Amino acid sequence: MRRKLAAGNWKMNGTAASLAELEALKALMPENAPDVLICPPAPLLFRANEAARATGIQIGAQDCHAQNSGAFTGDISAAMIADTGASHVIVGHSERREAYEEHDSDVRKKAKAAWAAGLTAVICIGESADNHSANNTLDIIAGQLAGSLPDGMTATNTVIAYEPIWAIGTGKVPTLEQIVEVHDFIRGKIISRFGAEIGDMIPLLYGGSVKPDNAAMIFKAENVDGALVGGASLKAADFAPIISALADS
Structure with missing residues (x-):
């Protein structure tokens, strides 16, 4: 059975005081909670890992550089992220692709x-x-999958998140039929390339204006294994109902 994951992307939001939300979130999560991941801004990674240690919540970063080190002022390497105790890193987010003109090849190198x-x-x-x-x-x-996914992908080193750009932060959400169509298509493509043993087990997340009032509908899709949530992940009271909906799906 594929693991379920509720991932929160805080984007450029939050200070040290915001980390109190992690303990509050733990108190609100159901006993059968899926895996939960919070990706705060890079300056909070060390403290977030300390704050999350007793909660079971995993911590990830929002981006990394493709190189391990070097003259890249302002960037952060994957090795540096791992050194904070984080377990995940988001790569290829639409905001990186658009604002920083990152291409599929860049995403593949970062992965x-x-x-x-x-x-x-x-x-x-x-x-x-x-x-x-x-x-x-x-x-x-299809093009993004072909260009962004490196050879060697497994169910333990990769999660794929489908985020229709037109739905991110807009309040617009695709219909269940549209979500099913795309997620089924993604599943078919990765099975075709990597084989059923791997392709069947890769978690597929949906992202794009996921809220407490639409999460249950989204999680009805067979190939939706969780969500990548933006604004609604900033507050425990907003994120917890989404986690509960995923647990019950």
Whole structure:
């Protein structure tokens, strides 16, 4: 059975005081809670791992550089992330692809760097509003899967997160039928490339305006194994119902 994962991406939000939300979240989670991951800003990684130690919540970073070290002012390597005690790193988020012009090849290199450091790579894919309107979603997803996923992917070193860009932070959510179509397509593509033994076990997350009031609907999809949540993960009271909905799915 594939593991379920509720992942929270805090983006550029939070200070040390925000880490109190981790203990509050633990108190609100059901006994049958799935795996829970919080990805705070890089300056909080050390303290987040300390704060999460007694909660069972995993900590991840929001990005990494493809190189292990070097003259890359302002960047952070996967090895540095691992040194904080973190277990995961998000790569290829749409905000990185758009604002920093990161391409599939960059995402693939970052995923390989994450693996080399012993981290699980949360590889993000998703189509733009223009591609969605032009009914090019599956073509875009196929291309991103081919270009962003390195050889050697396994169910222990990779999570794939589908985030339709037009739904992130907009309040717009695809219909259940649209979510099912894309996630089934992704599952088929990774099984075709990596084989059923690996492809069947890779967790697939949905992301894009996931809220407490729509989470149960989203988790009805057979190939949705969890969620990558933005704003609703900042507060325990908002994230806990999403975790509970995933646990009950």
